[in-house]
Amino acid sequence: MIKKLSDSELEANLKILVAHERRTLHSILEHINEIDVRKLYLEKAYSSLYDYLIQECSYSGSAAMRRISAARLMKAVPEVGAQIESGHLNLSQVSELSRAIKEKEKTGAVVSNIQKADIARAISQKNIGQTQREISRSLDLELKAPEKTFVQKDESVHLQITLSKEQYQQLLECRDEAASILLSENGDVSLASVIGLLTSSFLHEKKKTVSTTETSPRENKTLTPKTRRNILKKNPCCQFKDPVTGKICGSTFNLEIDHRRSQWAGGNHHVDNLQVLCRAHNNHKYRKESMVRLL
Template sequence: MNLKALDQNELDYRMKDLAKKEREILHEVLETLKEIDARKSYLEFGFASLFEYLVQGVGYSEGSAQRRIDAARLLRELPVMAEKIQSGELNLSQISLLQKAIREVTRIRDVPVTTEQKMEILENLGKKSFAQTQQQVAAFFDLPIAQATQQRVQADESVRIELTLSKEAFAKIKNAQELLSHAVSSQDLAVFLEYLADKVIKQKTGRKDSGDIKGPTKTNTAAQVKLKTKKGLLKNQPCCQWVDSQTGRQCKSKWLLQVDHKQSRWADGDHKIENLQVLCAAHNKLKYLQEAGIRNIS
């Protein structure tokens, strides 16, 4: 189509029609994503998480992927939201902002946000700008609005810090998070930094808690052997070895890595190194569930 041949009214009509179709397609995307999430199909596709599937498998940017995940999961809980998305009353940025606030409230106050509360705040966000949405959400949950300052002490004496890392420095931090993911399963950088601070303080001050090892025991010796085996495996298998049988794609996640028996113990598999492999926790669980089905059939 030659757009230059269209007059102003025709361009306006075309733009609004395309925007409407775009919102309709977005709703279909979210419904499809919701079903993939419910089935955990991304594991079968060879990805450790829904986020990795959208970024690496589908091609979304990280921000776009997270916004769609937030919207799909909220849509599952609040189906009425579909109409608001299709009409343009709500957009992904607003929904993602709301979901982030809900996670923060749950984490800080250890109290889940109810479906009724979510519905109430959504009713007030229609046609609001992003700045207005920030104010509405912050007021509703009694949360401070994030400021674009480098360092700011907030009402509860917490400190908000904004910093820029080089590509190399960020890669080092991500690698450290992966290596310590069994101790700190959250990918939240603030949680990880607090964990590191606790470890350094304990090491430098000599303080020990009741969970520290008191001395060598048979149990500790076995644990050390197991740890040595895992370290040896990780040298040759530094990531999840799960492979999608349909596409041949390997998961390659480095998050929550576990040692798995290729031929399981219930099927007379042994502990020899040749029978061991590294899987992420998600694919290790999937393998167990698949094998449980086989055992039930037999």
């Protein structure tokens, strides 16, 4: 069929499809925002919108991240949505802007929605190099190269990251402090070895704290560290379950102990009434219960 099209028909069709693609993208971003507002991913046993988009929509991590950051910027500045739809802004530009705004806000600066809209207009129809220069100039910010990972044949990963001056100095300080341990363990003091040492000791510490001192404001104070440890040993991840699909969240981040039946509803502190939830799901359950209580 496509082979039978004349050159001009082929071109005209492509343009129609591209316009359609832009409208679809705009609509996808609106849907992502609405799913975020309704917190639907929590209901479906995902601890974050990011995980939901990867698992349910088969996006890669970076594709999901780009769409989430574009959707959030579009929410703050609705004009961005119209520019995406008209093709004056593309997803790479929007996520570049979103990333830079976050970077700027990390320094304590406030970037107003008016300023965001001004920059979005300034980068309209620019290529990525011009976009980066304009964003950098408008926000008075040195743009970092995005982090890149390349997985090698043996599954080792070549990583390209930018550290701030302070982060790099701290890393070098860690290397000097850990040099004797590293030399005795594997005879090399490369930055990769330092990062390996730091990450493994962080994870080791984290496991210790999760099993002994993790507390939630809603956990009963009489819950002994021993009970908490036992429950976490039995289920070392979030047990939130989607009632429809039966999917379990399984997140191991920010774990808390929850009373299945809340204390205000007569729930006791017996092990059978206790479960492990991630903070996102514990808060979600609490919000839902609060609504029931208000009815």
